[in-house]
Amino acid sequence: MKQAIVCVDDESIILDSLGEQIENLFGNRFMYEYAENAEEGMEVLEELTDEGIDVMVIVSDWLMPGKKGDEFLIEVHKKFPNIVKVLLTGQADESAIHNAQKNADLFAYIQKPWTAEQLETVIKSGISTIDKEGK
Numbered sequence: 677m678k679q680a681i682v683c684v685d686d687e688s689i690i691l692d693s694l695g696e697q698i699e700n701l702f703g704n705r706f707m708y709e710y711a712e713n714a715e716e717g718m719e720v721l722e723e724l725t726d727e728g729i730d731v732m733v734i735v736s737d738w739l740m741p742g743k744k745g746d747e748f749l750i751e752v753h754k755k756f757p758n759i760v761k762v763l764l765t766g767q768a769d770e771s772a773i774h775n776a777q778k779n780a781d782l783f784a785y786i787q788k789p790w791t792a793e794q795l796e797t798v799i800k801s802g803i804s805t806i807d808k809e810g811k
Contacts, residue, residue, distance in 0.1 A: 678729045680707040681799070684717035684748070685737035685764065690788070694735065694764070697792045698799065706732065713740055714748035721756060733760045733802050735786075735795075738768035746772040749780035757781065760802035764788060 681698055685691045691710050699708055707729060711717035717736065724731050734752060738745035745768070749761045761780050763773065766788035776782040783805070784798045 678707055679705070680709055680724050680729050680731045682709045682711065682717065682720055682724070682731055682734045683736075684711045684714065684734065684740070684745075686712050686740040687737070688712065690737070690764075694795075697795055698735075701792065701796045701799070714743035714745075714751070717748060718751065718755075721752065721759075725756065731756065731759050732806060733762060733799055735762045735764055735799075738763055738765035738772060744772060746776040746780065746782075749776050749782060753780040758806065760799075760806060762786060762798055762802065764790065 683691060683694050685694065691712065695708055695710055709720045709724065711720045721731055736745045736748055745763050749763060752759060752761060760783045762783055763776055763785040765785060768785065773785055783802045786794055786798060
């Protein structure tokens with residue numbers, strides 16, 4: 677089964693940088709999809725799922741127009757509970773992080789600016805939790 681990693685961020689520079697780092701880390705092991713807001717992110721998840729592609733990880737920005745990352749990840753969790761959810765944030769407040777941890781089964785949050793090492797550690801450990809649970 678094909679597997680994917682999805683990234684959501686309203687700033688294209690960040691989305692490009694994030695995507696480039698993840699693709700460099702994992703090469704052709706995964707498909708990579710990108711969205712610039714929560715609505716688009718949900719459409720991408722639904723399309724991939726409809727195509728029988730297993731979305732392993734979603735990395736979402738917190739501060740986005742329309743819907744904040746914690747609210748988006750809660751929605752993702754309701755529809756796709758097995759996806760590993762990572763919140764990327766430069767300015768999420770504690771309550772937003774707590775909200776996502778409590779209601780979206782948030783796996784981790786990464787502060788901007790992040791390092792490739794942080795990204796790799798979080799994504800690999802997130803995927804290993806899926807592998808262990810046999811999802």
